[in-house]
């Protein structure tokens with residue numbers, strides 16, 4: 215009998231617990247600091263839970279080579295099959311985003327948590343403070359029996375107010391593992407000399423991220439103008455590419471407000487109508503009347519990212535050089551790491567949950 219401790223009842227911890235449920239060779243204890251499990255899972259996809267993406271692509275992750283290797287082992291089809299076997303019906307939209315058929319994230323949680331066998335014990339409201347090795351096994355806080363395996367699935371402080379992120383993952387402090395500091399990702403940009411007049415405006419654009427006039431990434435989508443910066447899924451995706459830049463100087467976002475009719479002759483329009491009123495969102499028009507700008511190349515200089523409290527994920531975490539192919543720590547046999555706690559982050563569209571589940575699945579297969 216192997217005793218397994220899983221730290222964190224989030225996406226990857228719960229998926230792993232479900233996979234081990236009913237396996238008589240394992241006794242599993244899941245430690246969760248919150249009263250309820252799966253807080254982020256529940257919030258995911260605006261409450262609909264975008265589980266993964268059928269077009270999952272390694273380039274959508276910060277470390278494409280690592281993602282490529284993972285995708286050779288676990289494909290979206292495999293994950294679909296795993297969830298179907300658990301009794302979850304799903305649907306995919308035209309962009310490959312997979313949701314529960316119920317369009318409700320609680321359904322995913324129910325499927326993961328219902329009918330767990332007695333070999334899985336959930337210890338809620340238990341924040342793990344320390345893990346210590348003892349005779350080749352692991353002690354977790356004051357749990358009386360040592361564990362053969364500890365799986366760290368405790369995620370990151372993304373989307374948390376500063377008070378709640380104090381001491382996050384400090385149970386790993388003694389391990390001295392190389393980590394890249396957490397940075398907010400999938401988050402909006404604060405903009406220098408922001409035109410406040412645009413606050414509250416939402417428009418469809420092509421948004422492009424540039425550094426020193428070199429295009430880093432561009433995609434179409436809806437941008438939301440906040441009080442001091444910009445957000446919306448397209449901008450969150452740009453933030454993931456921004457985080458991959460080592461030096462973040464001289465970065466700007468360029469917005470094309472006319473991409474739906476890119477070859478429209480704006481100069482001719484102005485000559486004929488003497489106004490942009492019939493072409494632009496009223497707030498953009500108001501700005502244009504104060505200070506004309508290129509409506510196909512509207513530049514906004516990036517001041518930085520919004521706070522971690524507004525981020526969907528963290529860029530950074532335990533460095534991949536610390537783990538083996540089975541997600542165990544090279545220097546600490548019996549300790550595994552899954553999900554967002556590792557330095558793996560993807561863009562919006564189901565890529566982060568895919569990684570949380572896929573890494574848990576690999577651990578389940580290697581225990």
Ligand SMILES: Cc1cc2nc3c(=O)[nH]c(=O)nc-3n(C[C@H](O)[C@H](O)[C@H](O)COP(=O)(O)OP(=O)(O)OC[C@H]3O[C@@H](n4cnc5c(N)ncnc54)[C@H](O)[C@@H]3O)c2cc1C
Pocket residue numbers: 221222223224225226227245246247248251252253254255257258259260263264265266340341342343367368369370372373383385525526527552553554555563564565566567568570
């Ligand atoms: C608003 C929002 C929307 C999102 N939407 C999507 C989406 O649609 N698609 C997508 O792919 N991704 C989405 N994500 C990202 C996705 O939810 C995360 O990447 C994923 O949940 C990470 O899974 P995880 O298991 O690694 O960590 P988590 O799900 O964060 O789970 C970690 C768990 O560990 C617990 N914990 C932490 N420390 C301890 C401790 N010391 N002791 C005990 N327990 C501890 C935490 O309380 C938590 O329950 C979204 C995130 C947010 C915030």
